[in-house]
Amino acid sequence: AKLAQKIVELSGYDMGVFFANSGAEANEGAIKIARKYGETKFDKKRYKVITLEHSFHGRTITTVKATGQESFHTPNFSPYPDGFSYEKSIADVYKAIDDETVSVLIELVQGEGGVQPFEKKEIQDLAKHLKEEGVLLIVDEVQTGIYRTGEFLASNLYEIEPDIITLAKGLGGGVPIGAVMTKHKEVLSAGDHGSTFGGNYLSTSAGLAVLEVLEGLYENGTISEAFLYFEEKLQKIASKYVNLFSKEVGLGLMRGLRAKSSEIQTEVIENSLKEGVVVLKAGRNTVRFLPSLTIKKSEIDEGFERFEKAISTL
Template identity: 85%
Template sequence: MNLEQQDKKYVLQTYARDYTNFVKGVGSTLYDENGKDYIDFASGIGVNSVGHGNEKLASAICEQAKNIIHISNLQVIEPQAKLAEKIVELSGYDMAIFFANSGAEANEGAIKIARKYGEINFDEKRYKVITLEHSFHGRTITTVKATGQESFHTPHFSPYPAGFSYEKSISDVYKAIDDETVAVLIELVQGEGGVQPFEKKEIQDLAAHLKAEGILLIVDEVQTGVYRTGEFLASNLYEIEPDIITLAKGLGGGVPIGAVMTKHKEVLSAGDHGSTFGGNYLSTSAGLAVLDVLETLYESGAIAEAHLYFEQKLENIVKNYGDLFEKEVGLGLMRGLRAKSSEIQTAVQKQSLQEGLIVLKAGRNTVRFLPSITISKEEIDEGFKRFEKAISTL
């Protein structure tokens, strides 16, 4: 039985898998079982923030595993406290953190904080959460309902929790607020929805309005956080101060971790929320190593240089292949090329893999790029060389 047969027999088939078998990674290069190398412009969908085989991260994981991997949250966990302090310090916000295992769990925590806030701070309970069309917030029953894409709300998993509505634009949010609204949940750059950033001014105006109305602003930074868009948080880039922020993906460099941080530290009390694995020794030690690597890169200017270099490469692609792509979109190292059709989008992803390059799809027609934050100029050059070879055949 080969690997594909084994997978199809024993693993639930919830993914449309490619069966390339990767066995090793170095930096932003992966190697399959036959020794073929691939430039990785996907980083595990924005997870491998410090690349593959990073020595600092691997060492931190190994050293921690030799001592303690896990105890329960009934005891204090030193790297958890240190990671919480580091995240708060880098964010510049006066917040406290709950650790989970994924972005969906972080968003679940955010919704729970918002709903309890809506109960204890108003005469009549507020519980409704407004999100945006084309948003994505997770795969649990609650976060899939918070996701503003009707295709996710299939009848298979109904009934869904009540209290969520979706607006087409930021300007529509104002009209949707009623006396039961407790929060607005947004991504500053919609990832799965097509790598679509919002305008800074409209986000700042919305944040000011919500603050004046006593309504919480929740920013889902599962994909945009941890230097992905340039600053530590996209919220920093947009110069706003949310009430609640969620993180995951790049925070652990590949080790599962999620976090919900809030300035409303008094809302949750003992017993209101919990996680068996969340914030354990292994994941938070990994998080500390990741932030140590990325903070150093940020302060040196290397992250800003990589962002600019990658953007210039994408601009050249649009200039030279206007028959395939309309424009480049995104921020930092969360980028996309808007293809002229979904057929082109699919063909580009497939042909890129054939040429030894991993790219992603987002929305209906966007080719998405989420390389490691540590990617080198040489890897960017080689990746785009392969990308041009792939698209020249279309």
């Protein structure tokens, strides 16, 4: 209860919180809330969930189907649940909404899809339109949440108020935890959803400790200083190695370098590992950086020295 109260306080949203063990579980919970909302709040059932191409929402059967990447929908795990559609852009989402649509599920920065942020105004316009249409906005903040993009939630940064928000990853600081938040507290009844270990003492205690540390670093400006310093270093790399990278992307400490080919992307990641730097593969040939929010300038310096050594011979 203390962690739920703290999350609500920091978010600024009047929401209820349900705890799970992972981001995929949190997204499962979000979809269940949306589906029951569509079943009980309208004369005609609404069930369709719209997501975006290049999205990623989890690896359970339902969340992998919610993911807008065909490469994840292999026959190995079929049949998949129905009721999902994938759109190329925010503009296409408007056209896809019909009388069966209950929600739109989006990441404000597509992590697996290439660390690609959406424009603030297009998200604000979409949120306004969905509210007018009675369609729920679900924001997957499994990667973007917990100060990763600069504010407590990316939803705060974009100045929107979603109907449902999901959290995980950074909330536990390495301890498994997920959370689904919603302002529609009345939708789920007792027994509609549950988790044996959701909200366990270890995970929620870890979550409280994480938020205590990060809130302090946010308030004293340490996090924003790290963001600016890291961005400056990344921009220098992008400008210097135009033979390898086309641009730098992302927000806060959720960053990427867009490699000019998948071969370059692979070589950069492999060479970096040899130098003791762990960078990740993401869509659109992106080399992804997700450093700790507690990272020091000296650690950023060392990391980029090693990274540059890794790529200088390519």
